[in-house]
Amino acid sequence: MGPSADEVYDLVYGSKDYRQEAAIIQRHIARCCQHAETVLDAACGTGRHIACLTEFYQVDGLDLSERLLAIARHRNPASRFWQGDMHSFDLGKRYDVVMCLFSSIAYANTRERLVQTIKQFKNHLKPGGLMLIEPWFTPENWFPGYLDVIQAENEEMKVSRMSFSESAGKLSVLHFEYLVGTDKGITRFSEKHELGLFRVEEMLNAFQELNLAVEYDPQGLTGRGLYLARRAN
Numbered sequence: 001m002g003p004s005a006d007e008v009y010d011l012v013y014g015s016k017d018y019r020q021e022a023a024i025i026q027r028h029i030a031r032c033c034q035h036a037e038t039v040l041d042a043a044c045g046t047g048r049h050i051a052c053l054t055e056f057y058q059v060d061g062l063d064l065s066e067r068l069l070a071i072a073r074h075r076n077p078a079s080r081f082w083q084g085d086m087h088s089f090d091l092g093k094r095y096d097v098v099m100c101l102f103s104s105i106a107y108a109n110t111r112e113r114l115v116q117t118i119k120q121f122k123n124h125l126k127p128g129g130l131m132l133i134e135p136w137f138t139p140e141n142w143f144p145g146y147l148d149v150i151q152a153e154n155e156e157m158k159v160s161r162m163s164f165s166e167s168a169g170k171l172s173v174l175h176f177e178y179l180v181g182t183d184k185g186i187t188r189f190s191e192k193h194e195l196g197l198f199r200v201e202e203m204l205n206a207f208q209e210l211n212l213a214v215e216y217d218p219q220g221l222t223g224r225g226l227y228l229a230r231r232a233n
Contacts, residue, residue: 003180005191006067008159010046011152021101021221022052025132028228029057029097033130036096040124042086043104047072050079057097062089087117091124098124099132103224106136106195109171114198115206122210122231131212131229134220139197142172157182172197203227 029036037057041050044061045068053059060080063069069081082091086100087108098121108117121131146165153159158181166173176191198206200216204227207214212229220226 003157003182003187004067005176005178005189006065006071008157008178008180009068010048010071011154011157011159012150012161014152016048018048019052022049024221025049025053025099026056028132028226029130032228032230033096033128036130038095039097039099040091040095042089042098042100042121043102043107044068044072044081045102047076047079047081049099049101050076054078060095062086062091086120087113089120094124094126095129096126097130097132101132101134101221103134103136103195105133106172106198107193109194109196111196111198111202111206114196114203115209118206118212118229119210122212125231127231128233129231131227131231133203133227133229134222135198135203135225135227136195137172137197137224138199139170140199142167142197167197168194170197171195200225 039053039057039059041059041061044050044063047061050059050061054076061072062082062084064085066083069083073081105117108114125131144165144167148163150161160179162177164175171194174193178189180187204214204216207227207229212231214227214229217226217228
């Protein structure tokens with residue numbers, strides 16, 4: 001059996017500038033939550049944002065994938081990690097900052113699940129704490145029928161990933177087809193991702209429904225925007 005999608009994740013996203021994104025996160029934390037010491041990264045993946053922030057904060061991680069968490073633990077031995085669903089997790093502790101990046105919030109793909117997920121984040125925030133959420137595309141910015149190809153390689157493997165986008169009601173649907181070549185041969189596998197398409201107004205209303213003071217930065221970390229929400233003292 002060849003590598004899985006989790007095992008090629010870092011290679012596929014190797015061009016993503018995690019350090020630059022972490023610098024923007026630091027600026028927002030310094031502005032909105034000056035005395036922050038602890039951060040929870042929900043849907044942390046392989047922990048690359050965490051690796052860029054542990055010099056400044058105690059950063060822990062949550063993810064649904066145990067394979068991604070194994071990589072994150074190896075990369076960040078001083079951090080604590082939990083396997084769980086961001087829609088229903090309970091760590092029994094609170095943080096100064098809870099962040100959910102790389103559009104992972106869209107996996108809460110209905111409004112009901114969106115509100116419940118943000119509620120879980122709020123439950124893990126200390127009074128006066130800061131929530132940072134990077135959204136997915138809005139309905140008007142989603143283009144069904146879009147094709148994309150990413151190619152990447154290292155000393156161990158070469159990867160080609162083709163993606164195709166569709167719409168299904170209020171969902172965006174991404175189909176990924178992978179070809180992974182190693183010295184053992186070529187492996188092919190597929191993935192399907194369904195992510196909710198939420199308007200800015202829907203996102204803002206979800207925060208406000210939970211009594212969170214929220215502001216929206218349309219540029220954010222990567223051009224997709226960023227929501228900054230504060231829990232009252």
